[in-house]
Amino acid sequence: MAHPSTALSRFLHNRWSVAGTIVVLAVVLMAALAPILPLPDPDKTQPSRRLSAPSIHGFPLGSDHLGRDLLSRVVWGARISLTVGALSAGIAMSAGTALGIVAGYYGGRIDQIIMRAVDVVMAFPYILLAIALVAALGPGLVNAMIAVAVVNVSFYARGVRGAVLLLREQEFVEAARAIGSTELRILVKHILRNIVAPILVFVSMNIGVMITEMAGLSFIGLGAQPPTADWGTMLADGRQFITVASHVAAVPGLAIFILVLGFNLVGEGLRDALDPRVR
Amino acid sequence: MRRYVAQRLVSVAFVLLGVSFIVFLILHLTPGDPAQILLGPLATSSELAALRERLELDKPILVQYGRWLSHVAKGDFGRSIVLRRPVLTEAWSRFKATVILAVGGMLVAFPLGVASGVISATRRGSLIDRLSAILSMVSISMPAFWVGLLLIMGFSLKLGWLPGTGMFSSAGEGGVGDLLIHLILPAVTLALVPLAVIARLTRSNMLEVIGQDFIRTARAKGAPERWVIARHAFRNTLVPLVTVLGLEVGFLLAGAVYVETVFSWPGIGSMMVNAILTRDFPLVQGGVLLIATTYVLINMATDLLYVYVDPRVRYG
Numbered sequence: 001m002a003h004p005s006t007a008l009s010r011f012l013h014n015r016w017s018v019a020g021t022i023v024v025l026a027v028v029l030m031a032a033l034a035p036i037l038p039l040p041d042p043d044k045t046q047p048s049r050r051l052s053a054p055s056i057h058g059f060p061l062g063s064d065h066l067g068r069d070l071l072s073r074v075v076w077g078a079r080i081s082l083t084v085g086a087l088s089a090g091i092a093m094s095a096g097t098a099l100g101i102v103a104g105y106y107g108g109r110i111d112q113i114i115m116r117a118v119d120v121v122m123a124f125p126y127i128l129l130a131i132a133l134v135a136a137l138g139p140g141l142v143n144a145m146i147a148v149a150v151v152n153v154s155f156y157a158r159g160v161r162g163a164v165l166l167l168r169e170q171e172f173v174e175a176a177r178a179i180g181s182t183e184l185r186i187l188v189k190h191i192l193r194n195i196v197a198p199i200l201v202f203v204s205m206n207i208g209v210m211i212t213e214m215a216g217l218s219f220i221g222l223g224a225q226p227p228t229a230d231w232g233t234m235l236a237d238g239r240q241f242i243t244v245a246s247h248v249a250a251v252p253g254l255a256i257f258i259l260v261l262g263f264n265l266v267g268e269g270l271r272d273a274l275d276p277r278v279r
Numbered sequence: 280m281r282r283y284v285a286q287r288l289v290s291v292a293f294v295l296l297g298v299s300f301i302v303f304l305i306l307h308l309t310p311g312d313p314a315q316i317l318l319g320p321l322a323t324s325s326e327l328a329a330l331r332e333r334l335e336l337d338k339p340i341l342v343q344y345g346r347w348l349s350h351v352a353k354g355d356f357g358r359s360i361v362l363r364r365p366v367l368t369e370a371w372s373r374f375k376a377t378v379i380l381a382v383g384g385m386l387v388a389f390p391l392g393v394a395s396g397v398i399s400a401t402r403r404g405s406l407i408d409r410l411s412a413i414l415s416m417v418s419i420s421m422p423a424f425w426v427g428l429l430l431i432m433g434f435s436l437k438l439g440w441l442p443g444t445g446m447f448s449s450a451g452e453g454g455v456g457d458l459l460i461h462l463i464l465p466a467v468t469l470a471l472v473p474l475a476v477i478a479r480l481t482r483s484n485m486l487e488v489i490g491q492d493f494i495r496t497a498r499a500k501g502a503p504e505r506w507v508i509a510r511h512a513f514r515n516t517l518v519p520l521v522t523v524l525g526l527e528v529g530f531l532l533a534g535a536v537y538v539e540t541v542f543s544w545p546g547i548g549s550m551m552v553n554a555i556l557t558r559d560f561p562l563v564q565g566g567v568l569l570i571a572t573t574y575v576l577i578n579m580a581t582d583l584l585y586v587y588v589d590p591r592v593r594y595g
Contacts, residue, residue: 125570128567135555235424238428246436261417
């Protein structure tokens with residue numbers, strides 16, 4: 001396993017990873033500080049100034065079909081996208097890791113049952129299960145978040161199980177048993193510690209996909225419901241006006257792209273830093 | 280080999296059973312009375328009672344599942360609430376449109392992706408290699424529904440070169456040319472992510488293969504570099520790609536949901552979205568079942584193909 005300080009320095013020397021980190025941090029900061037930033041009310045409508053192009057009438061990014069400031073809406077929308085993305089990823093990671101550890105460590109029937117369930121979940125093409133779940137639970141931000149989380153649990157479960165299978169045969173586990181450590185202690189101290197790194201890599205590479213999925217579900221009307229507005233619904237709104245005001249659709253999509261790109265760069269950077277191989 | 284095939288068939292059967300059960304549950308997980316949901320708010324209480332009896336809604340869930348499954352096996356997927364047509368007919372005709380889109384996407388993604396990967400691998404570290412790495416990263420970060428809108432804005436609205444909606448022109452009588460023109464933008468949009476994935480995978484596979492001894496031997500024997508690449512490296516790179524093909528087809532089938540919505544392509548993805556928004560559950564179930572089953576079968580086919588193509592892999 002790579003020595004932490006060297007991995008960190010590898011990460012920091014990679015300018016793409018640093019760029020990605022800066023982007024993600026900037027968006028998170030912007031979203032967190034939204035209430036105190038000097039932004040106009042994102043819900044304030046000015047019908048007389050609807051569909052203004054960027055920098056007209058004092059709208060830095062233009063206004064939407066109701067005259068609302070797009071920059072402000074993008075910033076406030078970031079709060080939603082980041083929150084649901086993080087929650088979704090957190091749920092998927094925790095549940096998936098727990099399942100993976102149990103399946104990998106205890107093996108036998110439990111392993112069989114869990115892996116069969118995972119197989120069935122993975123039998124659905126990625127978005128399809130999320131859509132089916134939202135169909136069953138009903139449209140809404142929370143349901144969409146649950147649906148996306150459930151679909152992603154299987155990736156974590158499989159990956160963690162694989163890592164645990166490898167680890168549990170290693171000598172230090174046997175040694176720990178020999179000196180009388182309890183199962184729980186072995187699990188936490190040895191197994192968990194060694195899978196943190198790959199999990200971190202996967203989360204950072206996965207969260208971008210989850211954010212896009214959530215925005216996508218909102219885009220087709222299955223995610224955030226009015227009046228909640230995340231980037232996906234903004235895109236959907238803007239879609240009707242692409243003939244007259246292309247920026248209304250272009251801007252929220254650009255926001256999604258930038259954030260996801262940031263996360264993907266961080267993820268790749270982490271992967272390269274923690275597992276350096278000749279590229 | 281035969282034992283492996285048999286094993287796979289058995290596990291696929293189990294998986295399909297699980298998938299169908301989940302699909303069956305879609306209607307039953309929803310809050311509310313299934314009979315009410317199926318008949319809509321205008322149903323009379325006698326109609327509701329009759330449907331409840333016919334569907335045996337008072338029986339245990341597994342019994343209902345069995346009943347539903349037996350109907351599905353006979354091709355009876357129920358009737359669409361909104362369209363008042365059998366689900367299978369509707370779903371099947373939309374499915375064909377999605378297949379056309381998916382094939383179009385694959386025809387763009389696969390050749391370009393492989394070509395890009397090969398070039399990157401053989402010119403490793405060059406400008407082209409780094410450029411395509413950047414492009415790949417950018418492609419997989421862009422949401423498909425946004426890219427679709429951008430392409431429509433650019434090529435359809437601004438330049439007027441290509442149509443941005445639908446499968447055929449509403450005025451014309453259809454025909455292959457019309458279809459192809461309408462296919463271009465959606466197929467390119469759909470192909471973007473698979474292209475990037477295929478390109479990177481091809482590149483890393485090829486780099487691995489090139490580093491191996493048998494390549495050195497071929498070079499040492501004096502074979503021209505082109506021949507080494509084409510005959511030895513390329514062939515061996517393609518094998519793992521077969522599995523990726525299976526995954527990407529799944530992506531294409533399901534990812535089509537967003538692309539179909541943006542381009543108003545009359546495929547099964549857009550059918551399902553509309554069905555969900557109108558609470559037309561039989562249609563949703565039919566769509567999900569059809570796509571998931573296709574995906575499972577394609578994955579099984581690619582697994583078997585992989586075993587067949589790579590003689591080193593021998594199961595059982």
